[in-house]
Structures are given as C-alpha cells and as structure tokens.
Amino acid sequence: MPRQSELFRAAAATKASAAHAPLAERMRPRTVDEFVGQQHLLGPGHVLRDMVESARVESLILWGPPGSGKTTLAHLLAAASGAPAVSFSAVLQGVKELRHVVDEAELTLRSSGRPTVLFVDEIHRFNKAQQDAFLPHVEAGTITLIGATTENPSFEVIAPLLSRTRVLTLEPLGDADIGAVIDRALADSERGLGRQKLVLDAEARAFLVGHAQGDARVALNTLELAARLARTRRTHTVDVPLLEEAAQQRALRYDKAGEEHYNVISAFIKSLRGSDPDAAVYWMMRMLEAGEDPLFIARRMVIFAAEDVGNAEPQALQVAVAAKDAVHFVGLPEGRIPLAQAATFLATCPKSNAAYQAMLRASEDVRASGALPVPLHLRNAPTPLMKGLGYGADYRYPHDYPDAVIDEEYLPERLADRRYYEPTERGREREIGERLRGWRAGREKKPPRG
Numbered sequence: 001m002p003r004q005s006e007l008f009r010a011a012a013a014t015k016a017s018a019a020h021a022p023l024a025e026r027m028r029p030r031t032v033d034e035f036v037g038q039q040h041l042l043g044p045g046h047v048l049r050d051m052v053e054s055a056r057v058e059s060l061i062l063w064g065p066p067g068s069g070k071t072t073l074a075h076l077l078a079a080a081s082g083a084p085a086v087s088f089s090a091v092l093q094g095v096k097e098l099r100h101v102v103d104e105a106e107l108t109l110r111s112s113g114r115p116t117v118l119f120v121d122e123i124h125r126f127n128k129a130q131q132d133a134f135l136p137h138v139e140a141g142t143i144t145l146i147g148a149t150t151e152n153p154s155f156e157v158i159a160p161l162l163s164r165t166r167v168l169t170l171e172p173l174g175d176a177d178i179g180a181v182i183d184r185a186l187a188d189s190e191r192g193l194g195r196q197k198l199v200l201d202a203e204a205r206a207f208l209v210g211h212a213q214g215d216a217r218v219a220l221n222t223l224e225l226a227a228r229l230a231r232t233r234r235t236h237t238v239d240v241p242l243l244e245e246a247a248q249q250r251a252l253r254y255d256k257a258g259e260e261h262y263n264v265i266s267a268f269i270k271s272l273r274g275s276d277p278d279a280a281v282y283w284m285m286r287m288l289e290a291g292e293d294p295l296f297i298a299r300r301m302v303i304f305a306a307e308d309v310g311n312a313e314p315q316a317l318q319v320a321v322a323a324k325d326a327v328h329f330v331g332l333p334e335g336r337i338p339l340a341q342a343a344t345f346l347a348t349c350p351k352s353n354a355a356y357q358a359m360l361r362a363s364e365d366v367r368a369s370g371a372l373p374v375p376l377h378l379r380n381a382p383t384p385l386m387k388g389l390g391y392g393a394d395y396r397y398p399h400d401y402p403d404a405v406i407d408e409e410y411l412p413e414r415l416a417d418r419r420y421y422e423p424t425e426r427g428r429e430r431e432i433g434e435r436l437r438g439w440r441a442g443r444e445k446k447p448p449r450g
Contacts, residue, residue: 029072032049038171040171048073057080057081059165060146061146061165061167062074063151065150067216068170074146081117083114084116085116086116086117086119101116105118105143120147134161135160145161172331178214185223186223204242207244222243226246229246267279267283269300272304281343295324295328298323298328298342299324309346309351311428320342322342327339352424358422372413375409377393379391
C-alpha cells in the first residue's frame with residue numbers, strides 16, 4: 001500500500017496532467033493565487049490565507065454549493081501544510097477503508113510526529129456511526145480532518161464532530177469569478193483550450209456565465225463540450241447557438257445589468273401588484289432561467305410584501321422572508337419552489353399600500369418640520385433633575401385603562417392630530433380601520449392638555 005502523501009499527490013498529479021482529464025480537472029488551481037473567489041476566506045488576513053501562509057492546518061468542514069472550490073481548497077491546504085495527506089470519498093469508501101487510513105496515519109505520526117491530513121469529500125453521506133469513527137482520531141491528533149459538504153453541517157454532521165472542527169461557508173462564485181475562470185481556460189495553452197484559439201463573443205460569454213449559476217465546474221464542462229463541437233465543425237468561434245447545444249439550454253434575452261433586467265423585474269412586480277399569479281410566475285421563471293440571482297428576486301418580494309400588501313395581509317411579509325431564507329438554505333434548482341409559492345401567495349393577497357403611504361407622509365413632515373421636541377409627558381425621567389423639569393409628568397400607562405387605549409396625544413404639538421396611516425377596506429385592514437377609527441374618535445373628544 002502506498003504512503004498516504006504519495007497516494008494523494010500522485011493521484012492529483014495524474015489527473016492534472018492526463019491528456020484525457022476533463023477541462024475542469026486540468027484547470028484546477030495549483031496555488032492560492034490561482035484560486036478565484038471566496039475572498040472572505042482567502043483574502044489577506046482571512047482564515048484560510050493565514051493557514052496557507054503559516055503552513056498550519058486545523059480540522060475543517062467546508063460547506064458550500066457545487067463548483068465553489070471545496071475540493072481545490074482542501075488540496076491547497078494539504079499541500080501548504082507539507083503534511084502527509086490522503087483523499088477519501090464518502091461515496092466510494094467506508095469504515096473498513098478508514099481503518100487502513102488510520103493505521104497508516106498512526107505509523108506516520110510515530111515516524112514523523114506529524115498528523116495526516118484526511119480530506120473527506122461529501123462527508124454528509126456518512127451516517128452517524130460512520131462519522132463517529134473519525135472522532136477518536138481527530139481528537140487524538142492522528143488525523144487533521146477536512147470535510148466537504150453541500151449540505152448544512154448543522155443537520156448532516158454529528159455534533160461531537162462539529163465541536164472538533166471549524167465550519168467555513170463557501171459562497172457561489174460571482175459572475176466576475178466565473179468569467180475569470182472561463183477567460184483563463186480559453187487563454188491557457190498548457191492545461192486549457194489556448195491552443196484552439198477560440199473566440200468567445202460577449203453575448204456567448206454572458207450566456208455561459210449565467211448558465212453556470214456560480215458553479216465553475218458547470219462553466220468549464222459546458223465550455224469544453226462547446227470547444228469539441230467547434231473543433232468538429234472546423235470553427236474557432238464559440239457563439240450562443242453552439243453553447244446552447246453544448247448546454248442543452250436555450251439562451252434567453254436577459255441582460256442582468258442592462259435594460260431587459262429592469263423590464264422583466266418591472267413586469268414581475270406589476271404582475272404581483274395586479275394580482276395575476278400566472279404572469280408573476282412566468283416573469284419569475286424568465287429571470288431564473290436566464291441566470292438571475294434568486295436572492296435578488298426574493299429581496300424584491302420582501303419589499304413588495306411590505307409596500308403593496310402591507311397590513312391587508314400581514315402574513316405576506318412572513319411568507320416573503322421565509323422564501324428568502326429557504327432559497328438561501330437550499331439553493332437552486334429546488335429554491336425555485338419556495339419562490340413560486342411566495343410569488344403566487346403575494347399575487348393573490350388583498351393589496352394595500354397604506355403603510356407605505358404613511359411612511360411617505362411622515363417623512364415629508366419630518367423633512368419640513370425638522371427635529372420637533374418630544375412632548376414632556378412622553379420623556380423618560382431617570383434622574384430627580386429630569387423629573388423636576390417635568391419629564392414624564394402626567395404620563396398615563398395604557399395598560400391601566402380599559403382596552404389599553406386612552407385619549408392621549410403622542411405626536412409633537414405642532415403636528416397634533418396629523419393622520420399618516422389610513423387603512424383601506426381590503427383584507428385585514430378593514431378590521432384594523434374599524435378599530436383605529438374608534439380610537440381616533442375617542443381621542444378627538446379629549447380636552448386640550450394643560
């Protein structure tokens with residue numbers, strides 16, 4: 001059986017240099033400086049950069065979406081540490097193979113005094129008993145564990161193992177990052193496609209970036225297939241039709257930074273406001289299929305829930321926020337499902353912008369009137385001096401009165417009796433309006449203060 005360090009490095013070298021290796025494997029970064037993205041972990045002074053520069057690696061769980069660089073980071077960390085290292089697949093191997101790895105690691109520890117870096121891909125696929133097998137060896141320092149997972153470790157990794165590791169969250173690669181990966185593959189003559197001298201126009205590049213959805217592997221796999229098609233057809237041009245064929249996905253006219261972006265999101269919001277769930281779902285899917293960030297759509301629905309539904313259905317904001325959290329939690333493609341639920345719910349809610357209009361009216365008075373003094377009876381009086389100055393004088397505690405409502409003025413004197421919030425007769429606001437009219441009528445009968 002080969003030594004672990006030889007096993008890990010030889011396998012990586014063989015894959016990287018083999019002529020038949022996929023483009024995504026050939027282009028795997030060999031140094032931290034080649035790595036694209038995850039600057040919150042790899043930027044100067046951040047945790048993984050410090051580990052690489054200090055050559056000290058601790059046990060980690062790398063949690064992130066596919067194609068975000070988890071395996072590459074594990075390789076880079078292992079190489080930087082200089083420690084023996086071995087790669088382990090939760091899909092292909094089990095506890096029996098782990099025992100062989102641990103036996104070898106113990107021999108290495110005795111001979112060199114250094115723990116073995118063990119990279120476990122898809123660690124969430126191990127069940128509780130299998131994950132338990134790592135514990136004593138991580139705790140004893142025989143192995144330094146680096147686990148990679150696309151699933152939330154809080155649910156998929158046992159608590160004792162989590163307590164002995166640091167969880168680092170990787171983000172989907174941004175459009176600029178994916179673009180940089182594509183450009184590098186096209187230019188690299190040693191490992192990439194540089195010898196083909198392919199030309200990728202701006203429209204085709206934008207389509208490929210959107211199709212990747214933050215996954216570098218998807219971008220490179222699609223580009224590689226398109227390059228094969230170009231070679232077969234004796235052309236150096238990789239255009240949108242060629243990429244559509246490689247990706248098996250049609251390009252939609254949708255520029256995330258241009259006019260069509262604003263046209264489609266406008267159509268989506270107006271469909272929600274117009275209570276048309278069918279149109280809302282259509283425009284939502286137009287955006288998603290074209291590569292729009294799902295969290296952008298979720299954020300717009302959160303705003304819409306407060307601005308256009310408001311108190312006519314107070315649950316709307318809860319649904320929109322829950323959809324945002326769900327998308328962030330599960331990602332795409334499954335994240336489309338809670339987005340669709342939220343969009344159809346918001347479209348079919350009774351509508352009111354009364355709270356939004358109240359905000360605008362109050363904002364106008366704030367700008368026009370400036371910082372009006374807080375009435376004395378509404379001020380706190382934490383010191384005898386402030387109490388002597390009349391702070392809090394005559395304040396009445398509403399809970400001491402029937403229905404916890406009293407005829408009190410809470411606005412500054414200059415703005416007394418201003419009305420900002422006027423509920424509609426739609427949805428829950430009908431009930432709110434009836435209640436508020438009763439309270440306001442009672443307050444209007446009160447005698448002037450002092």
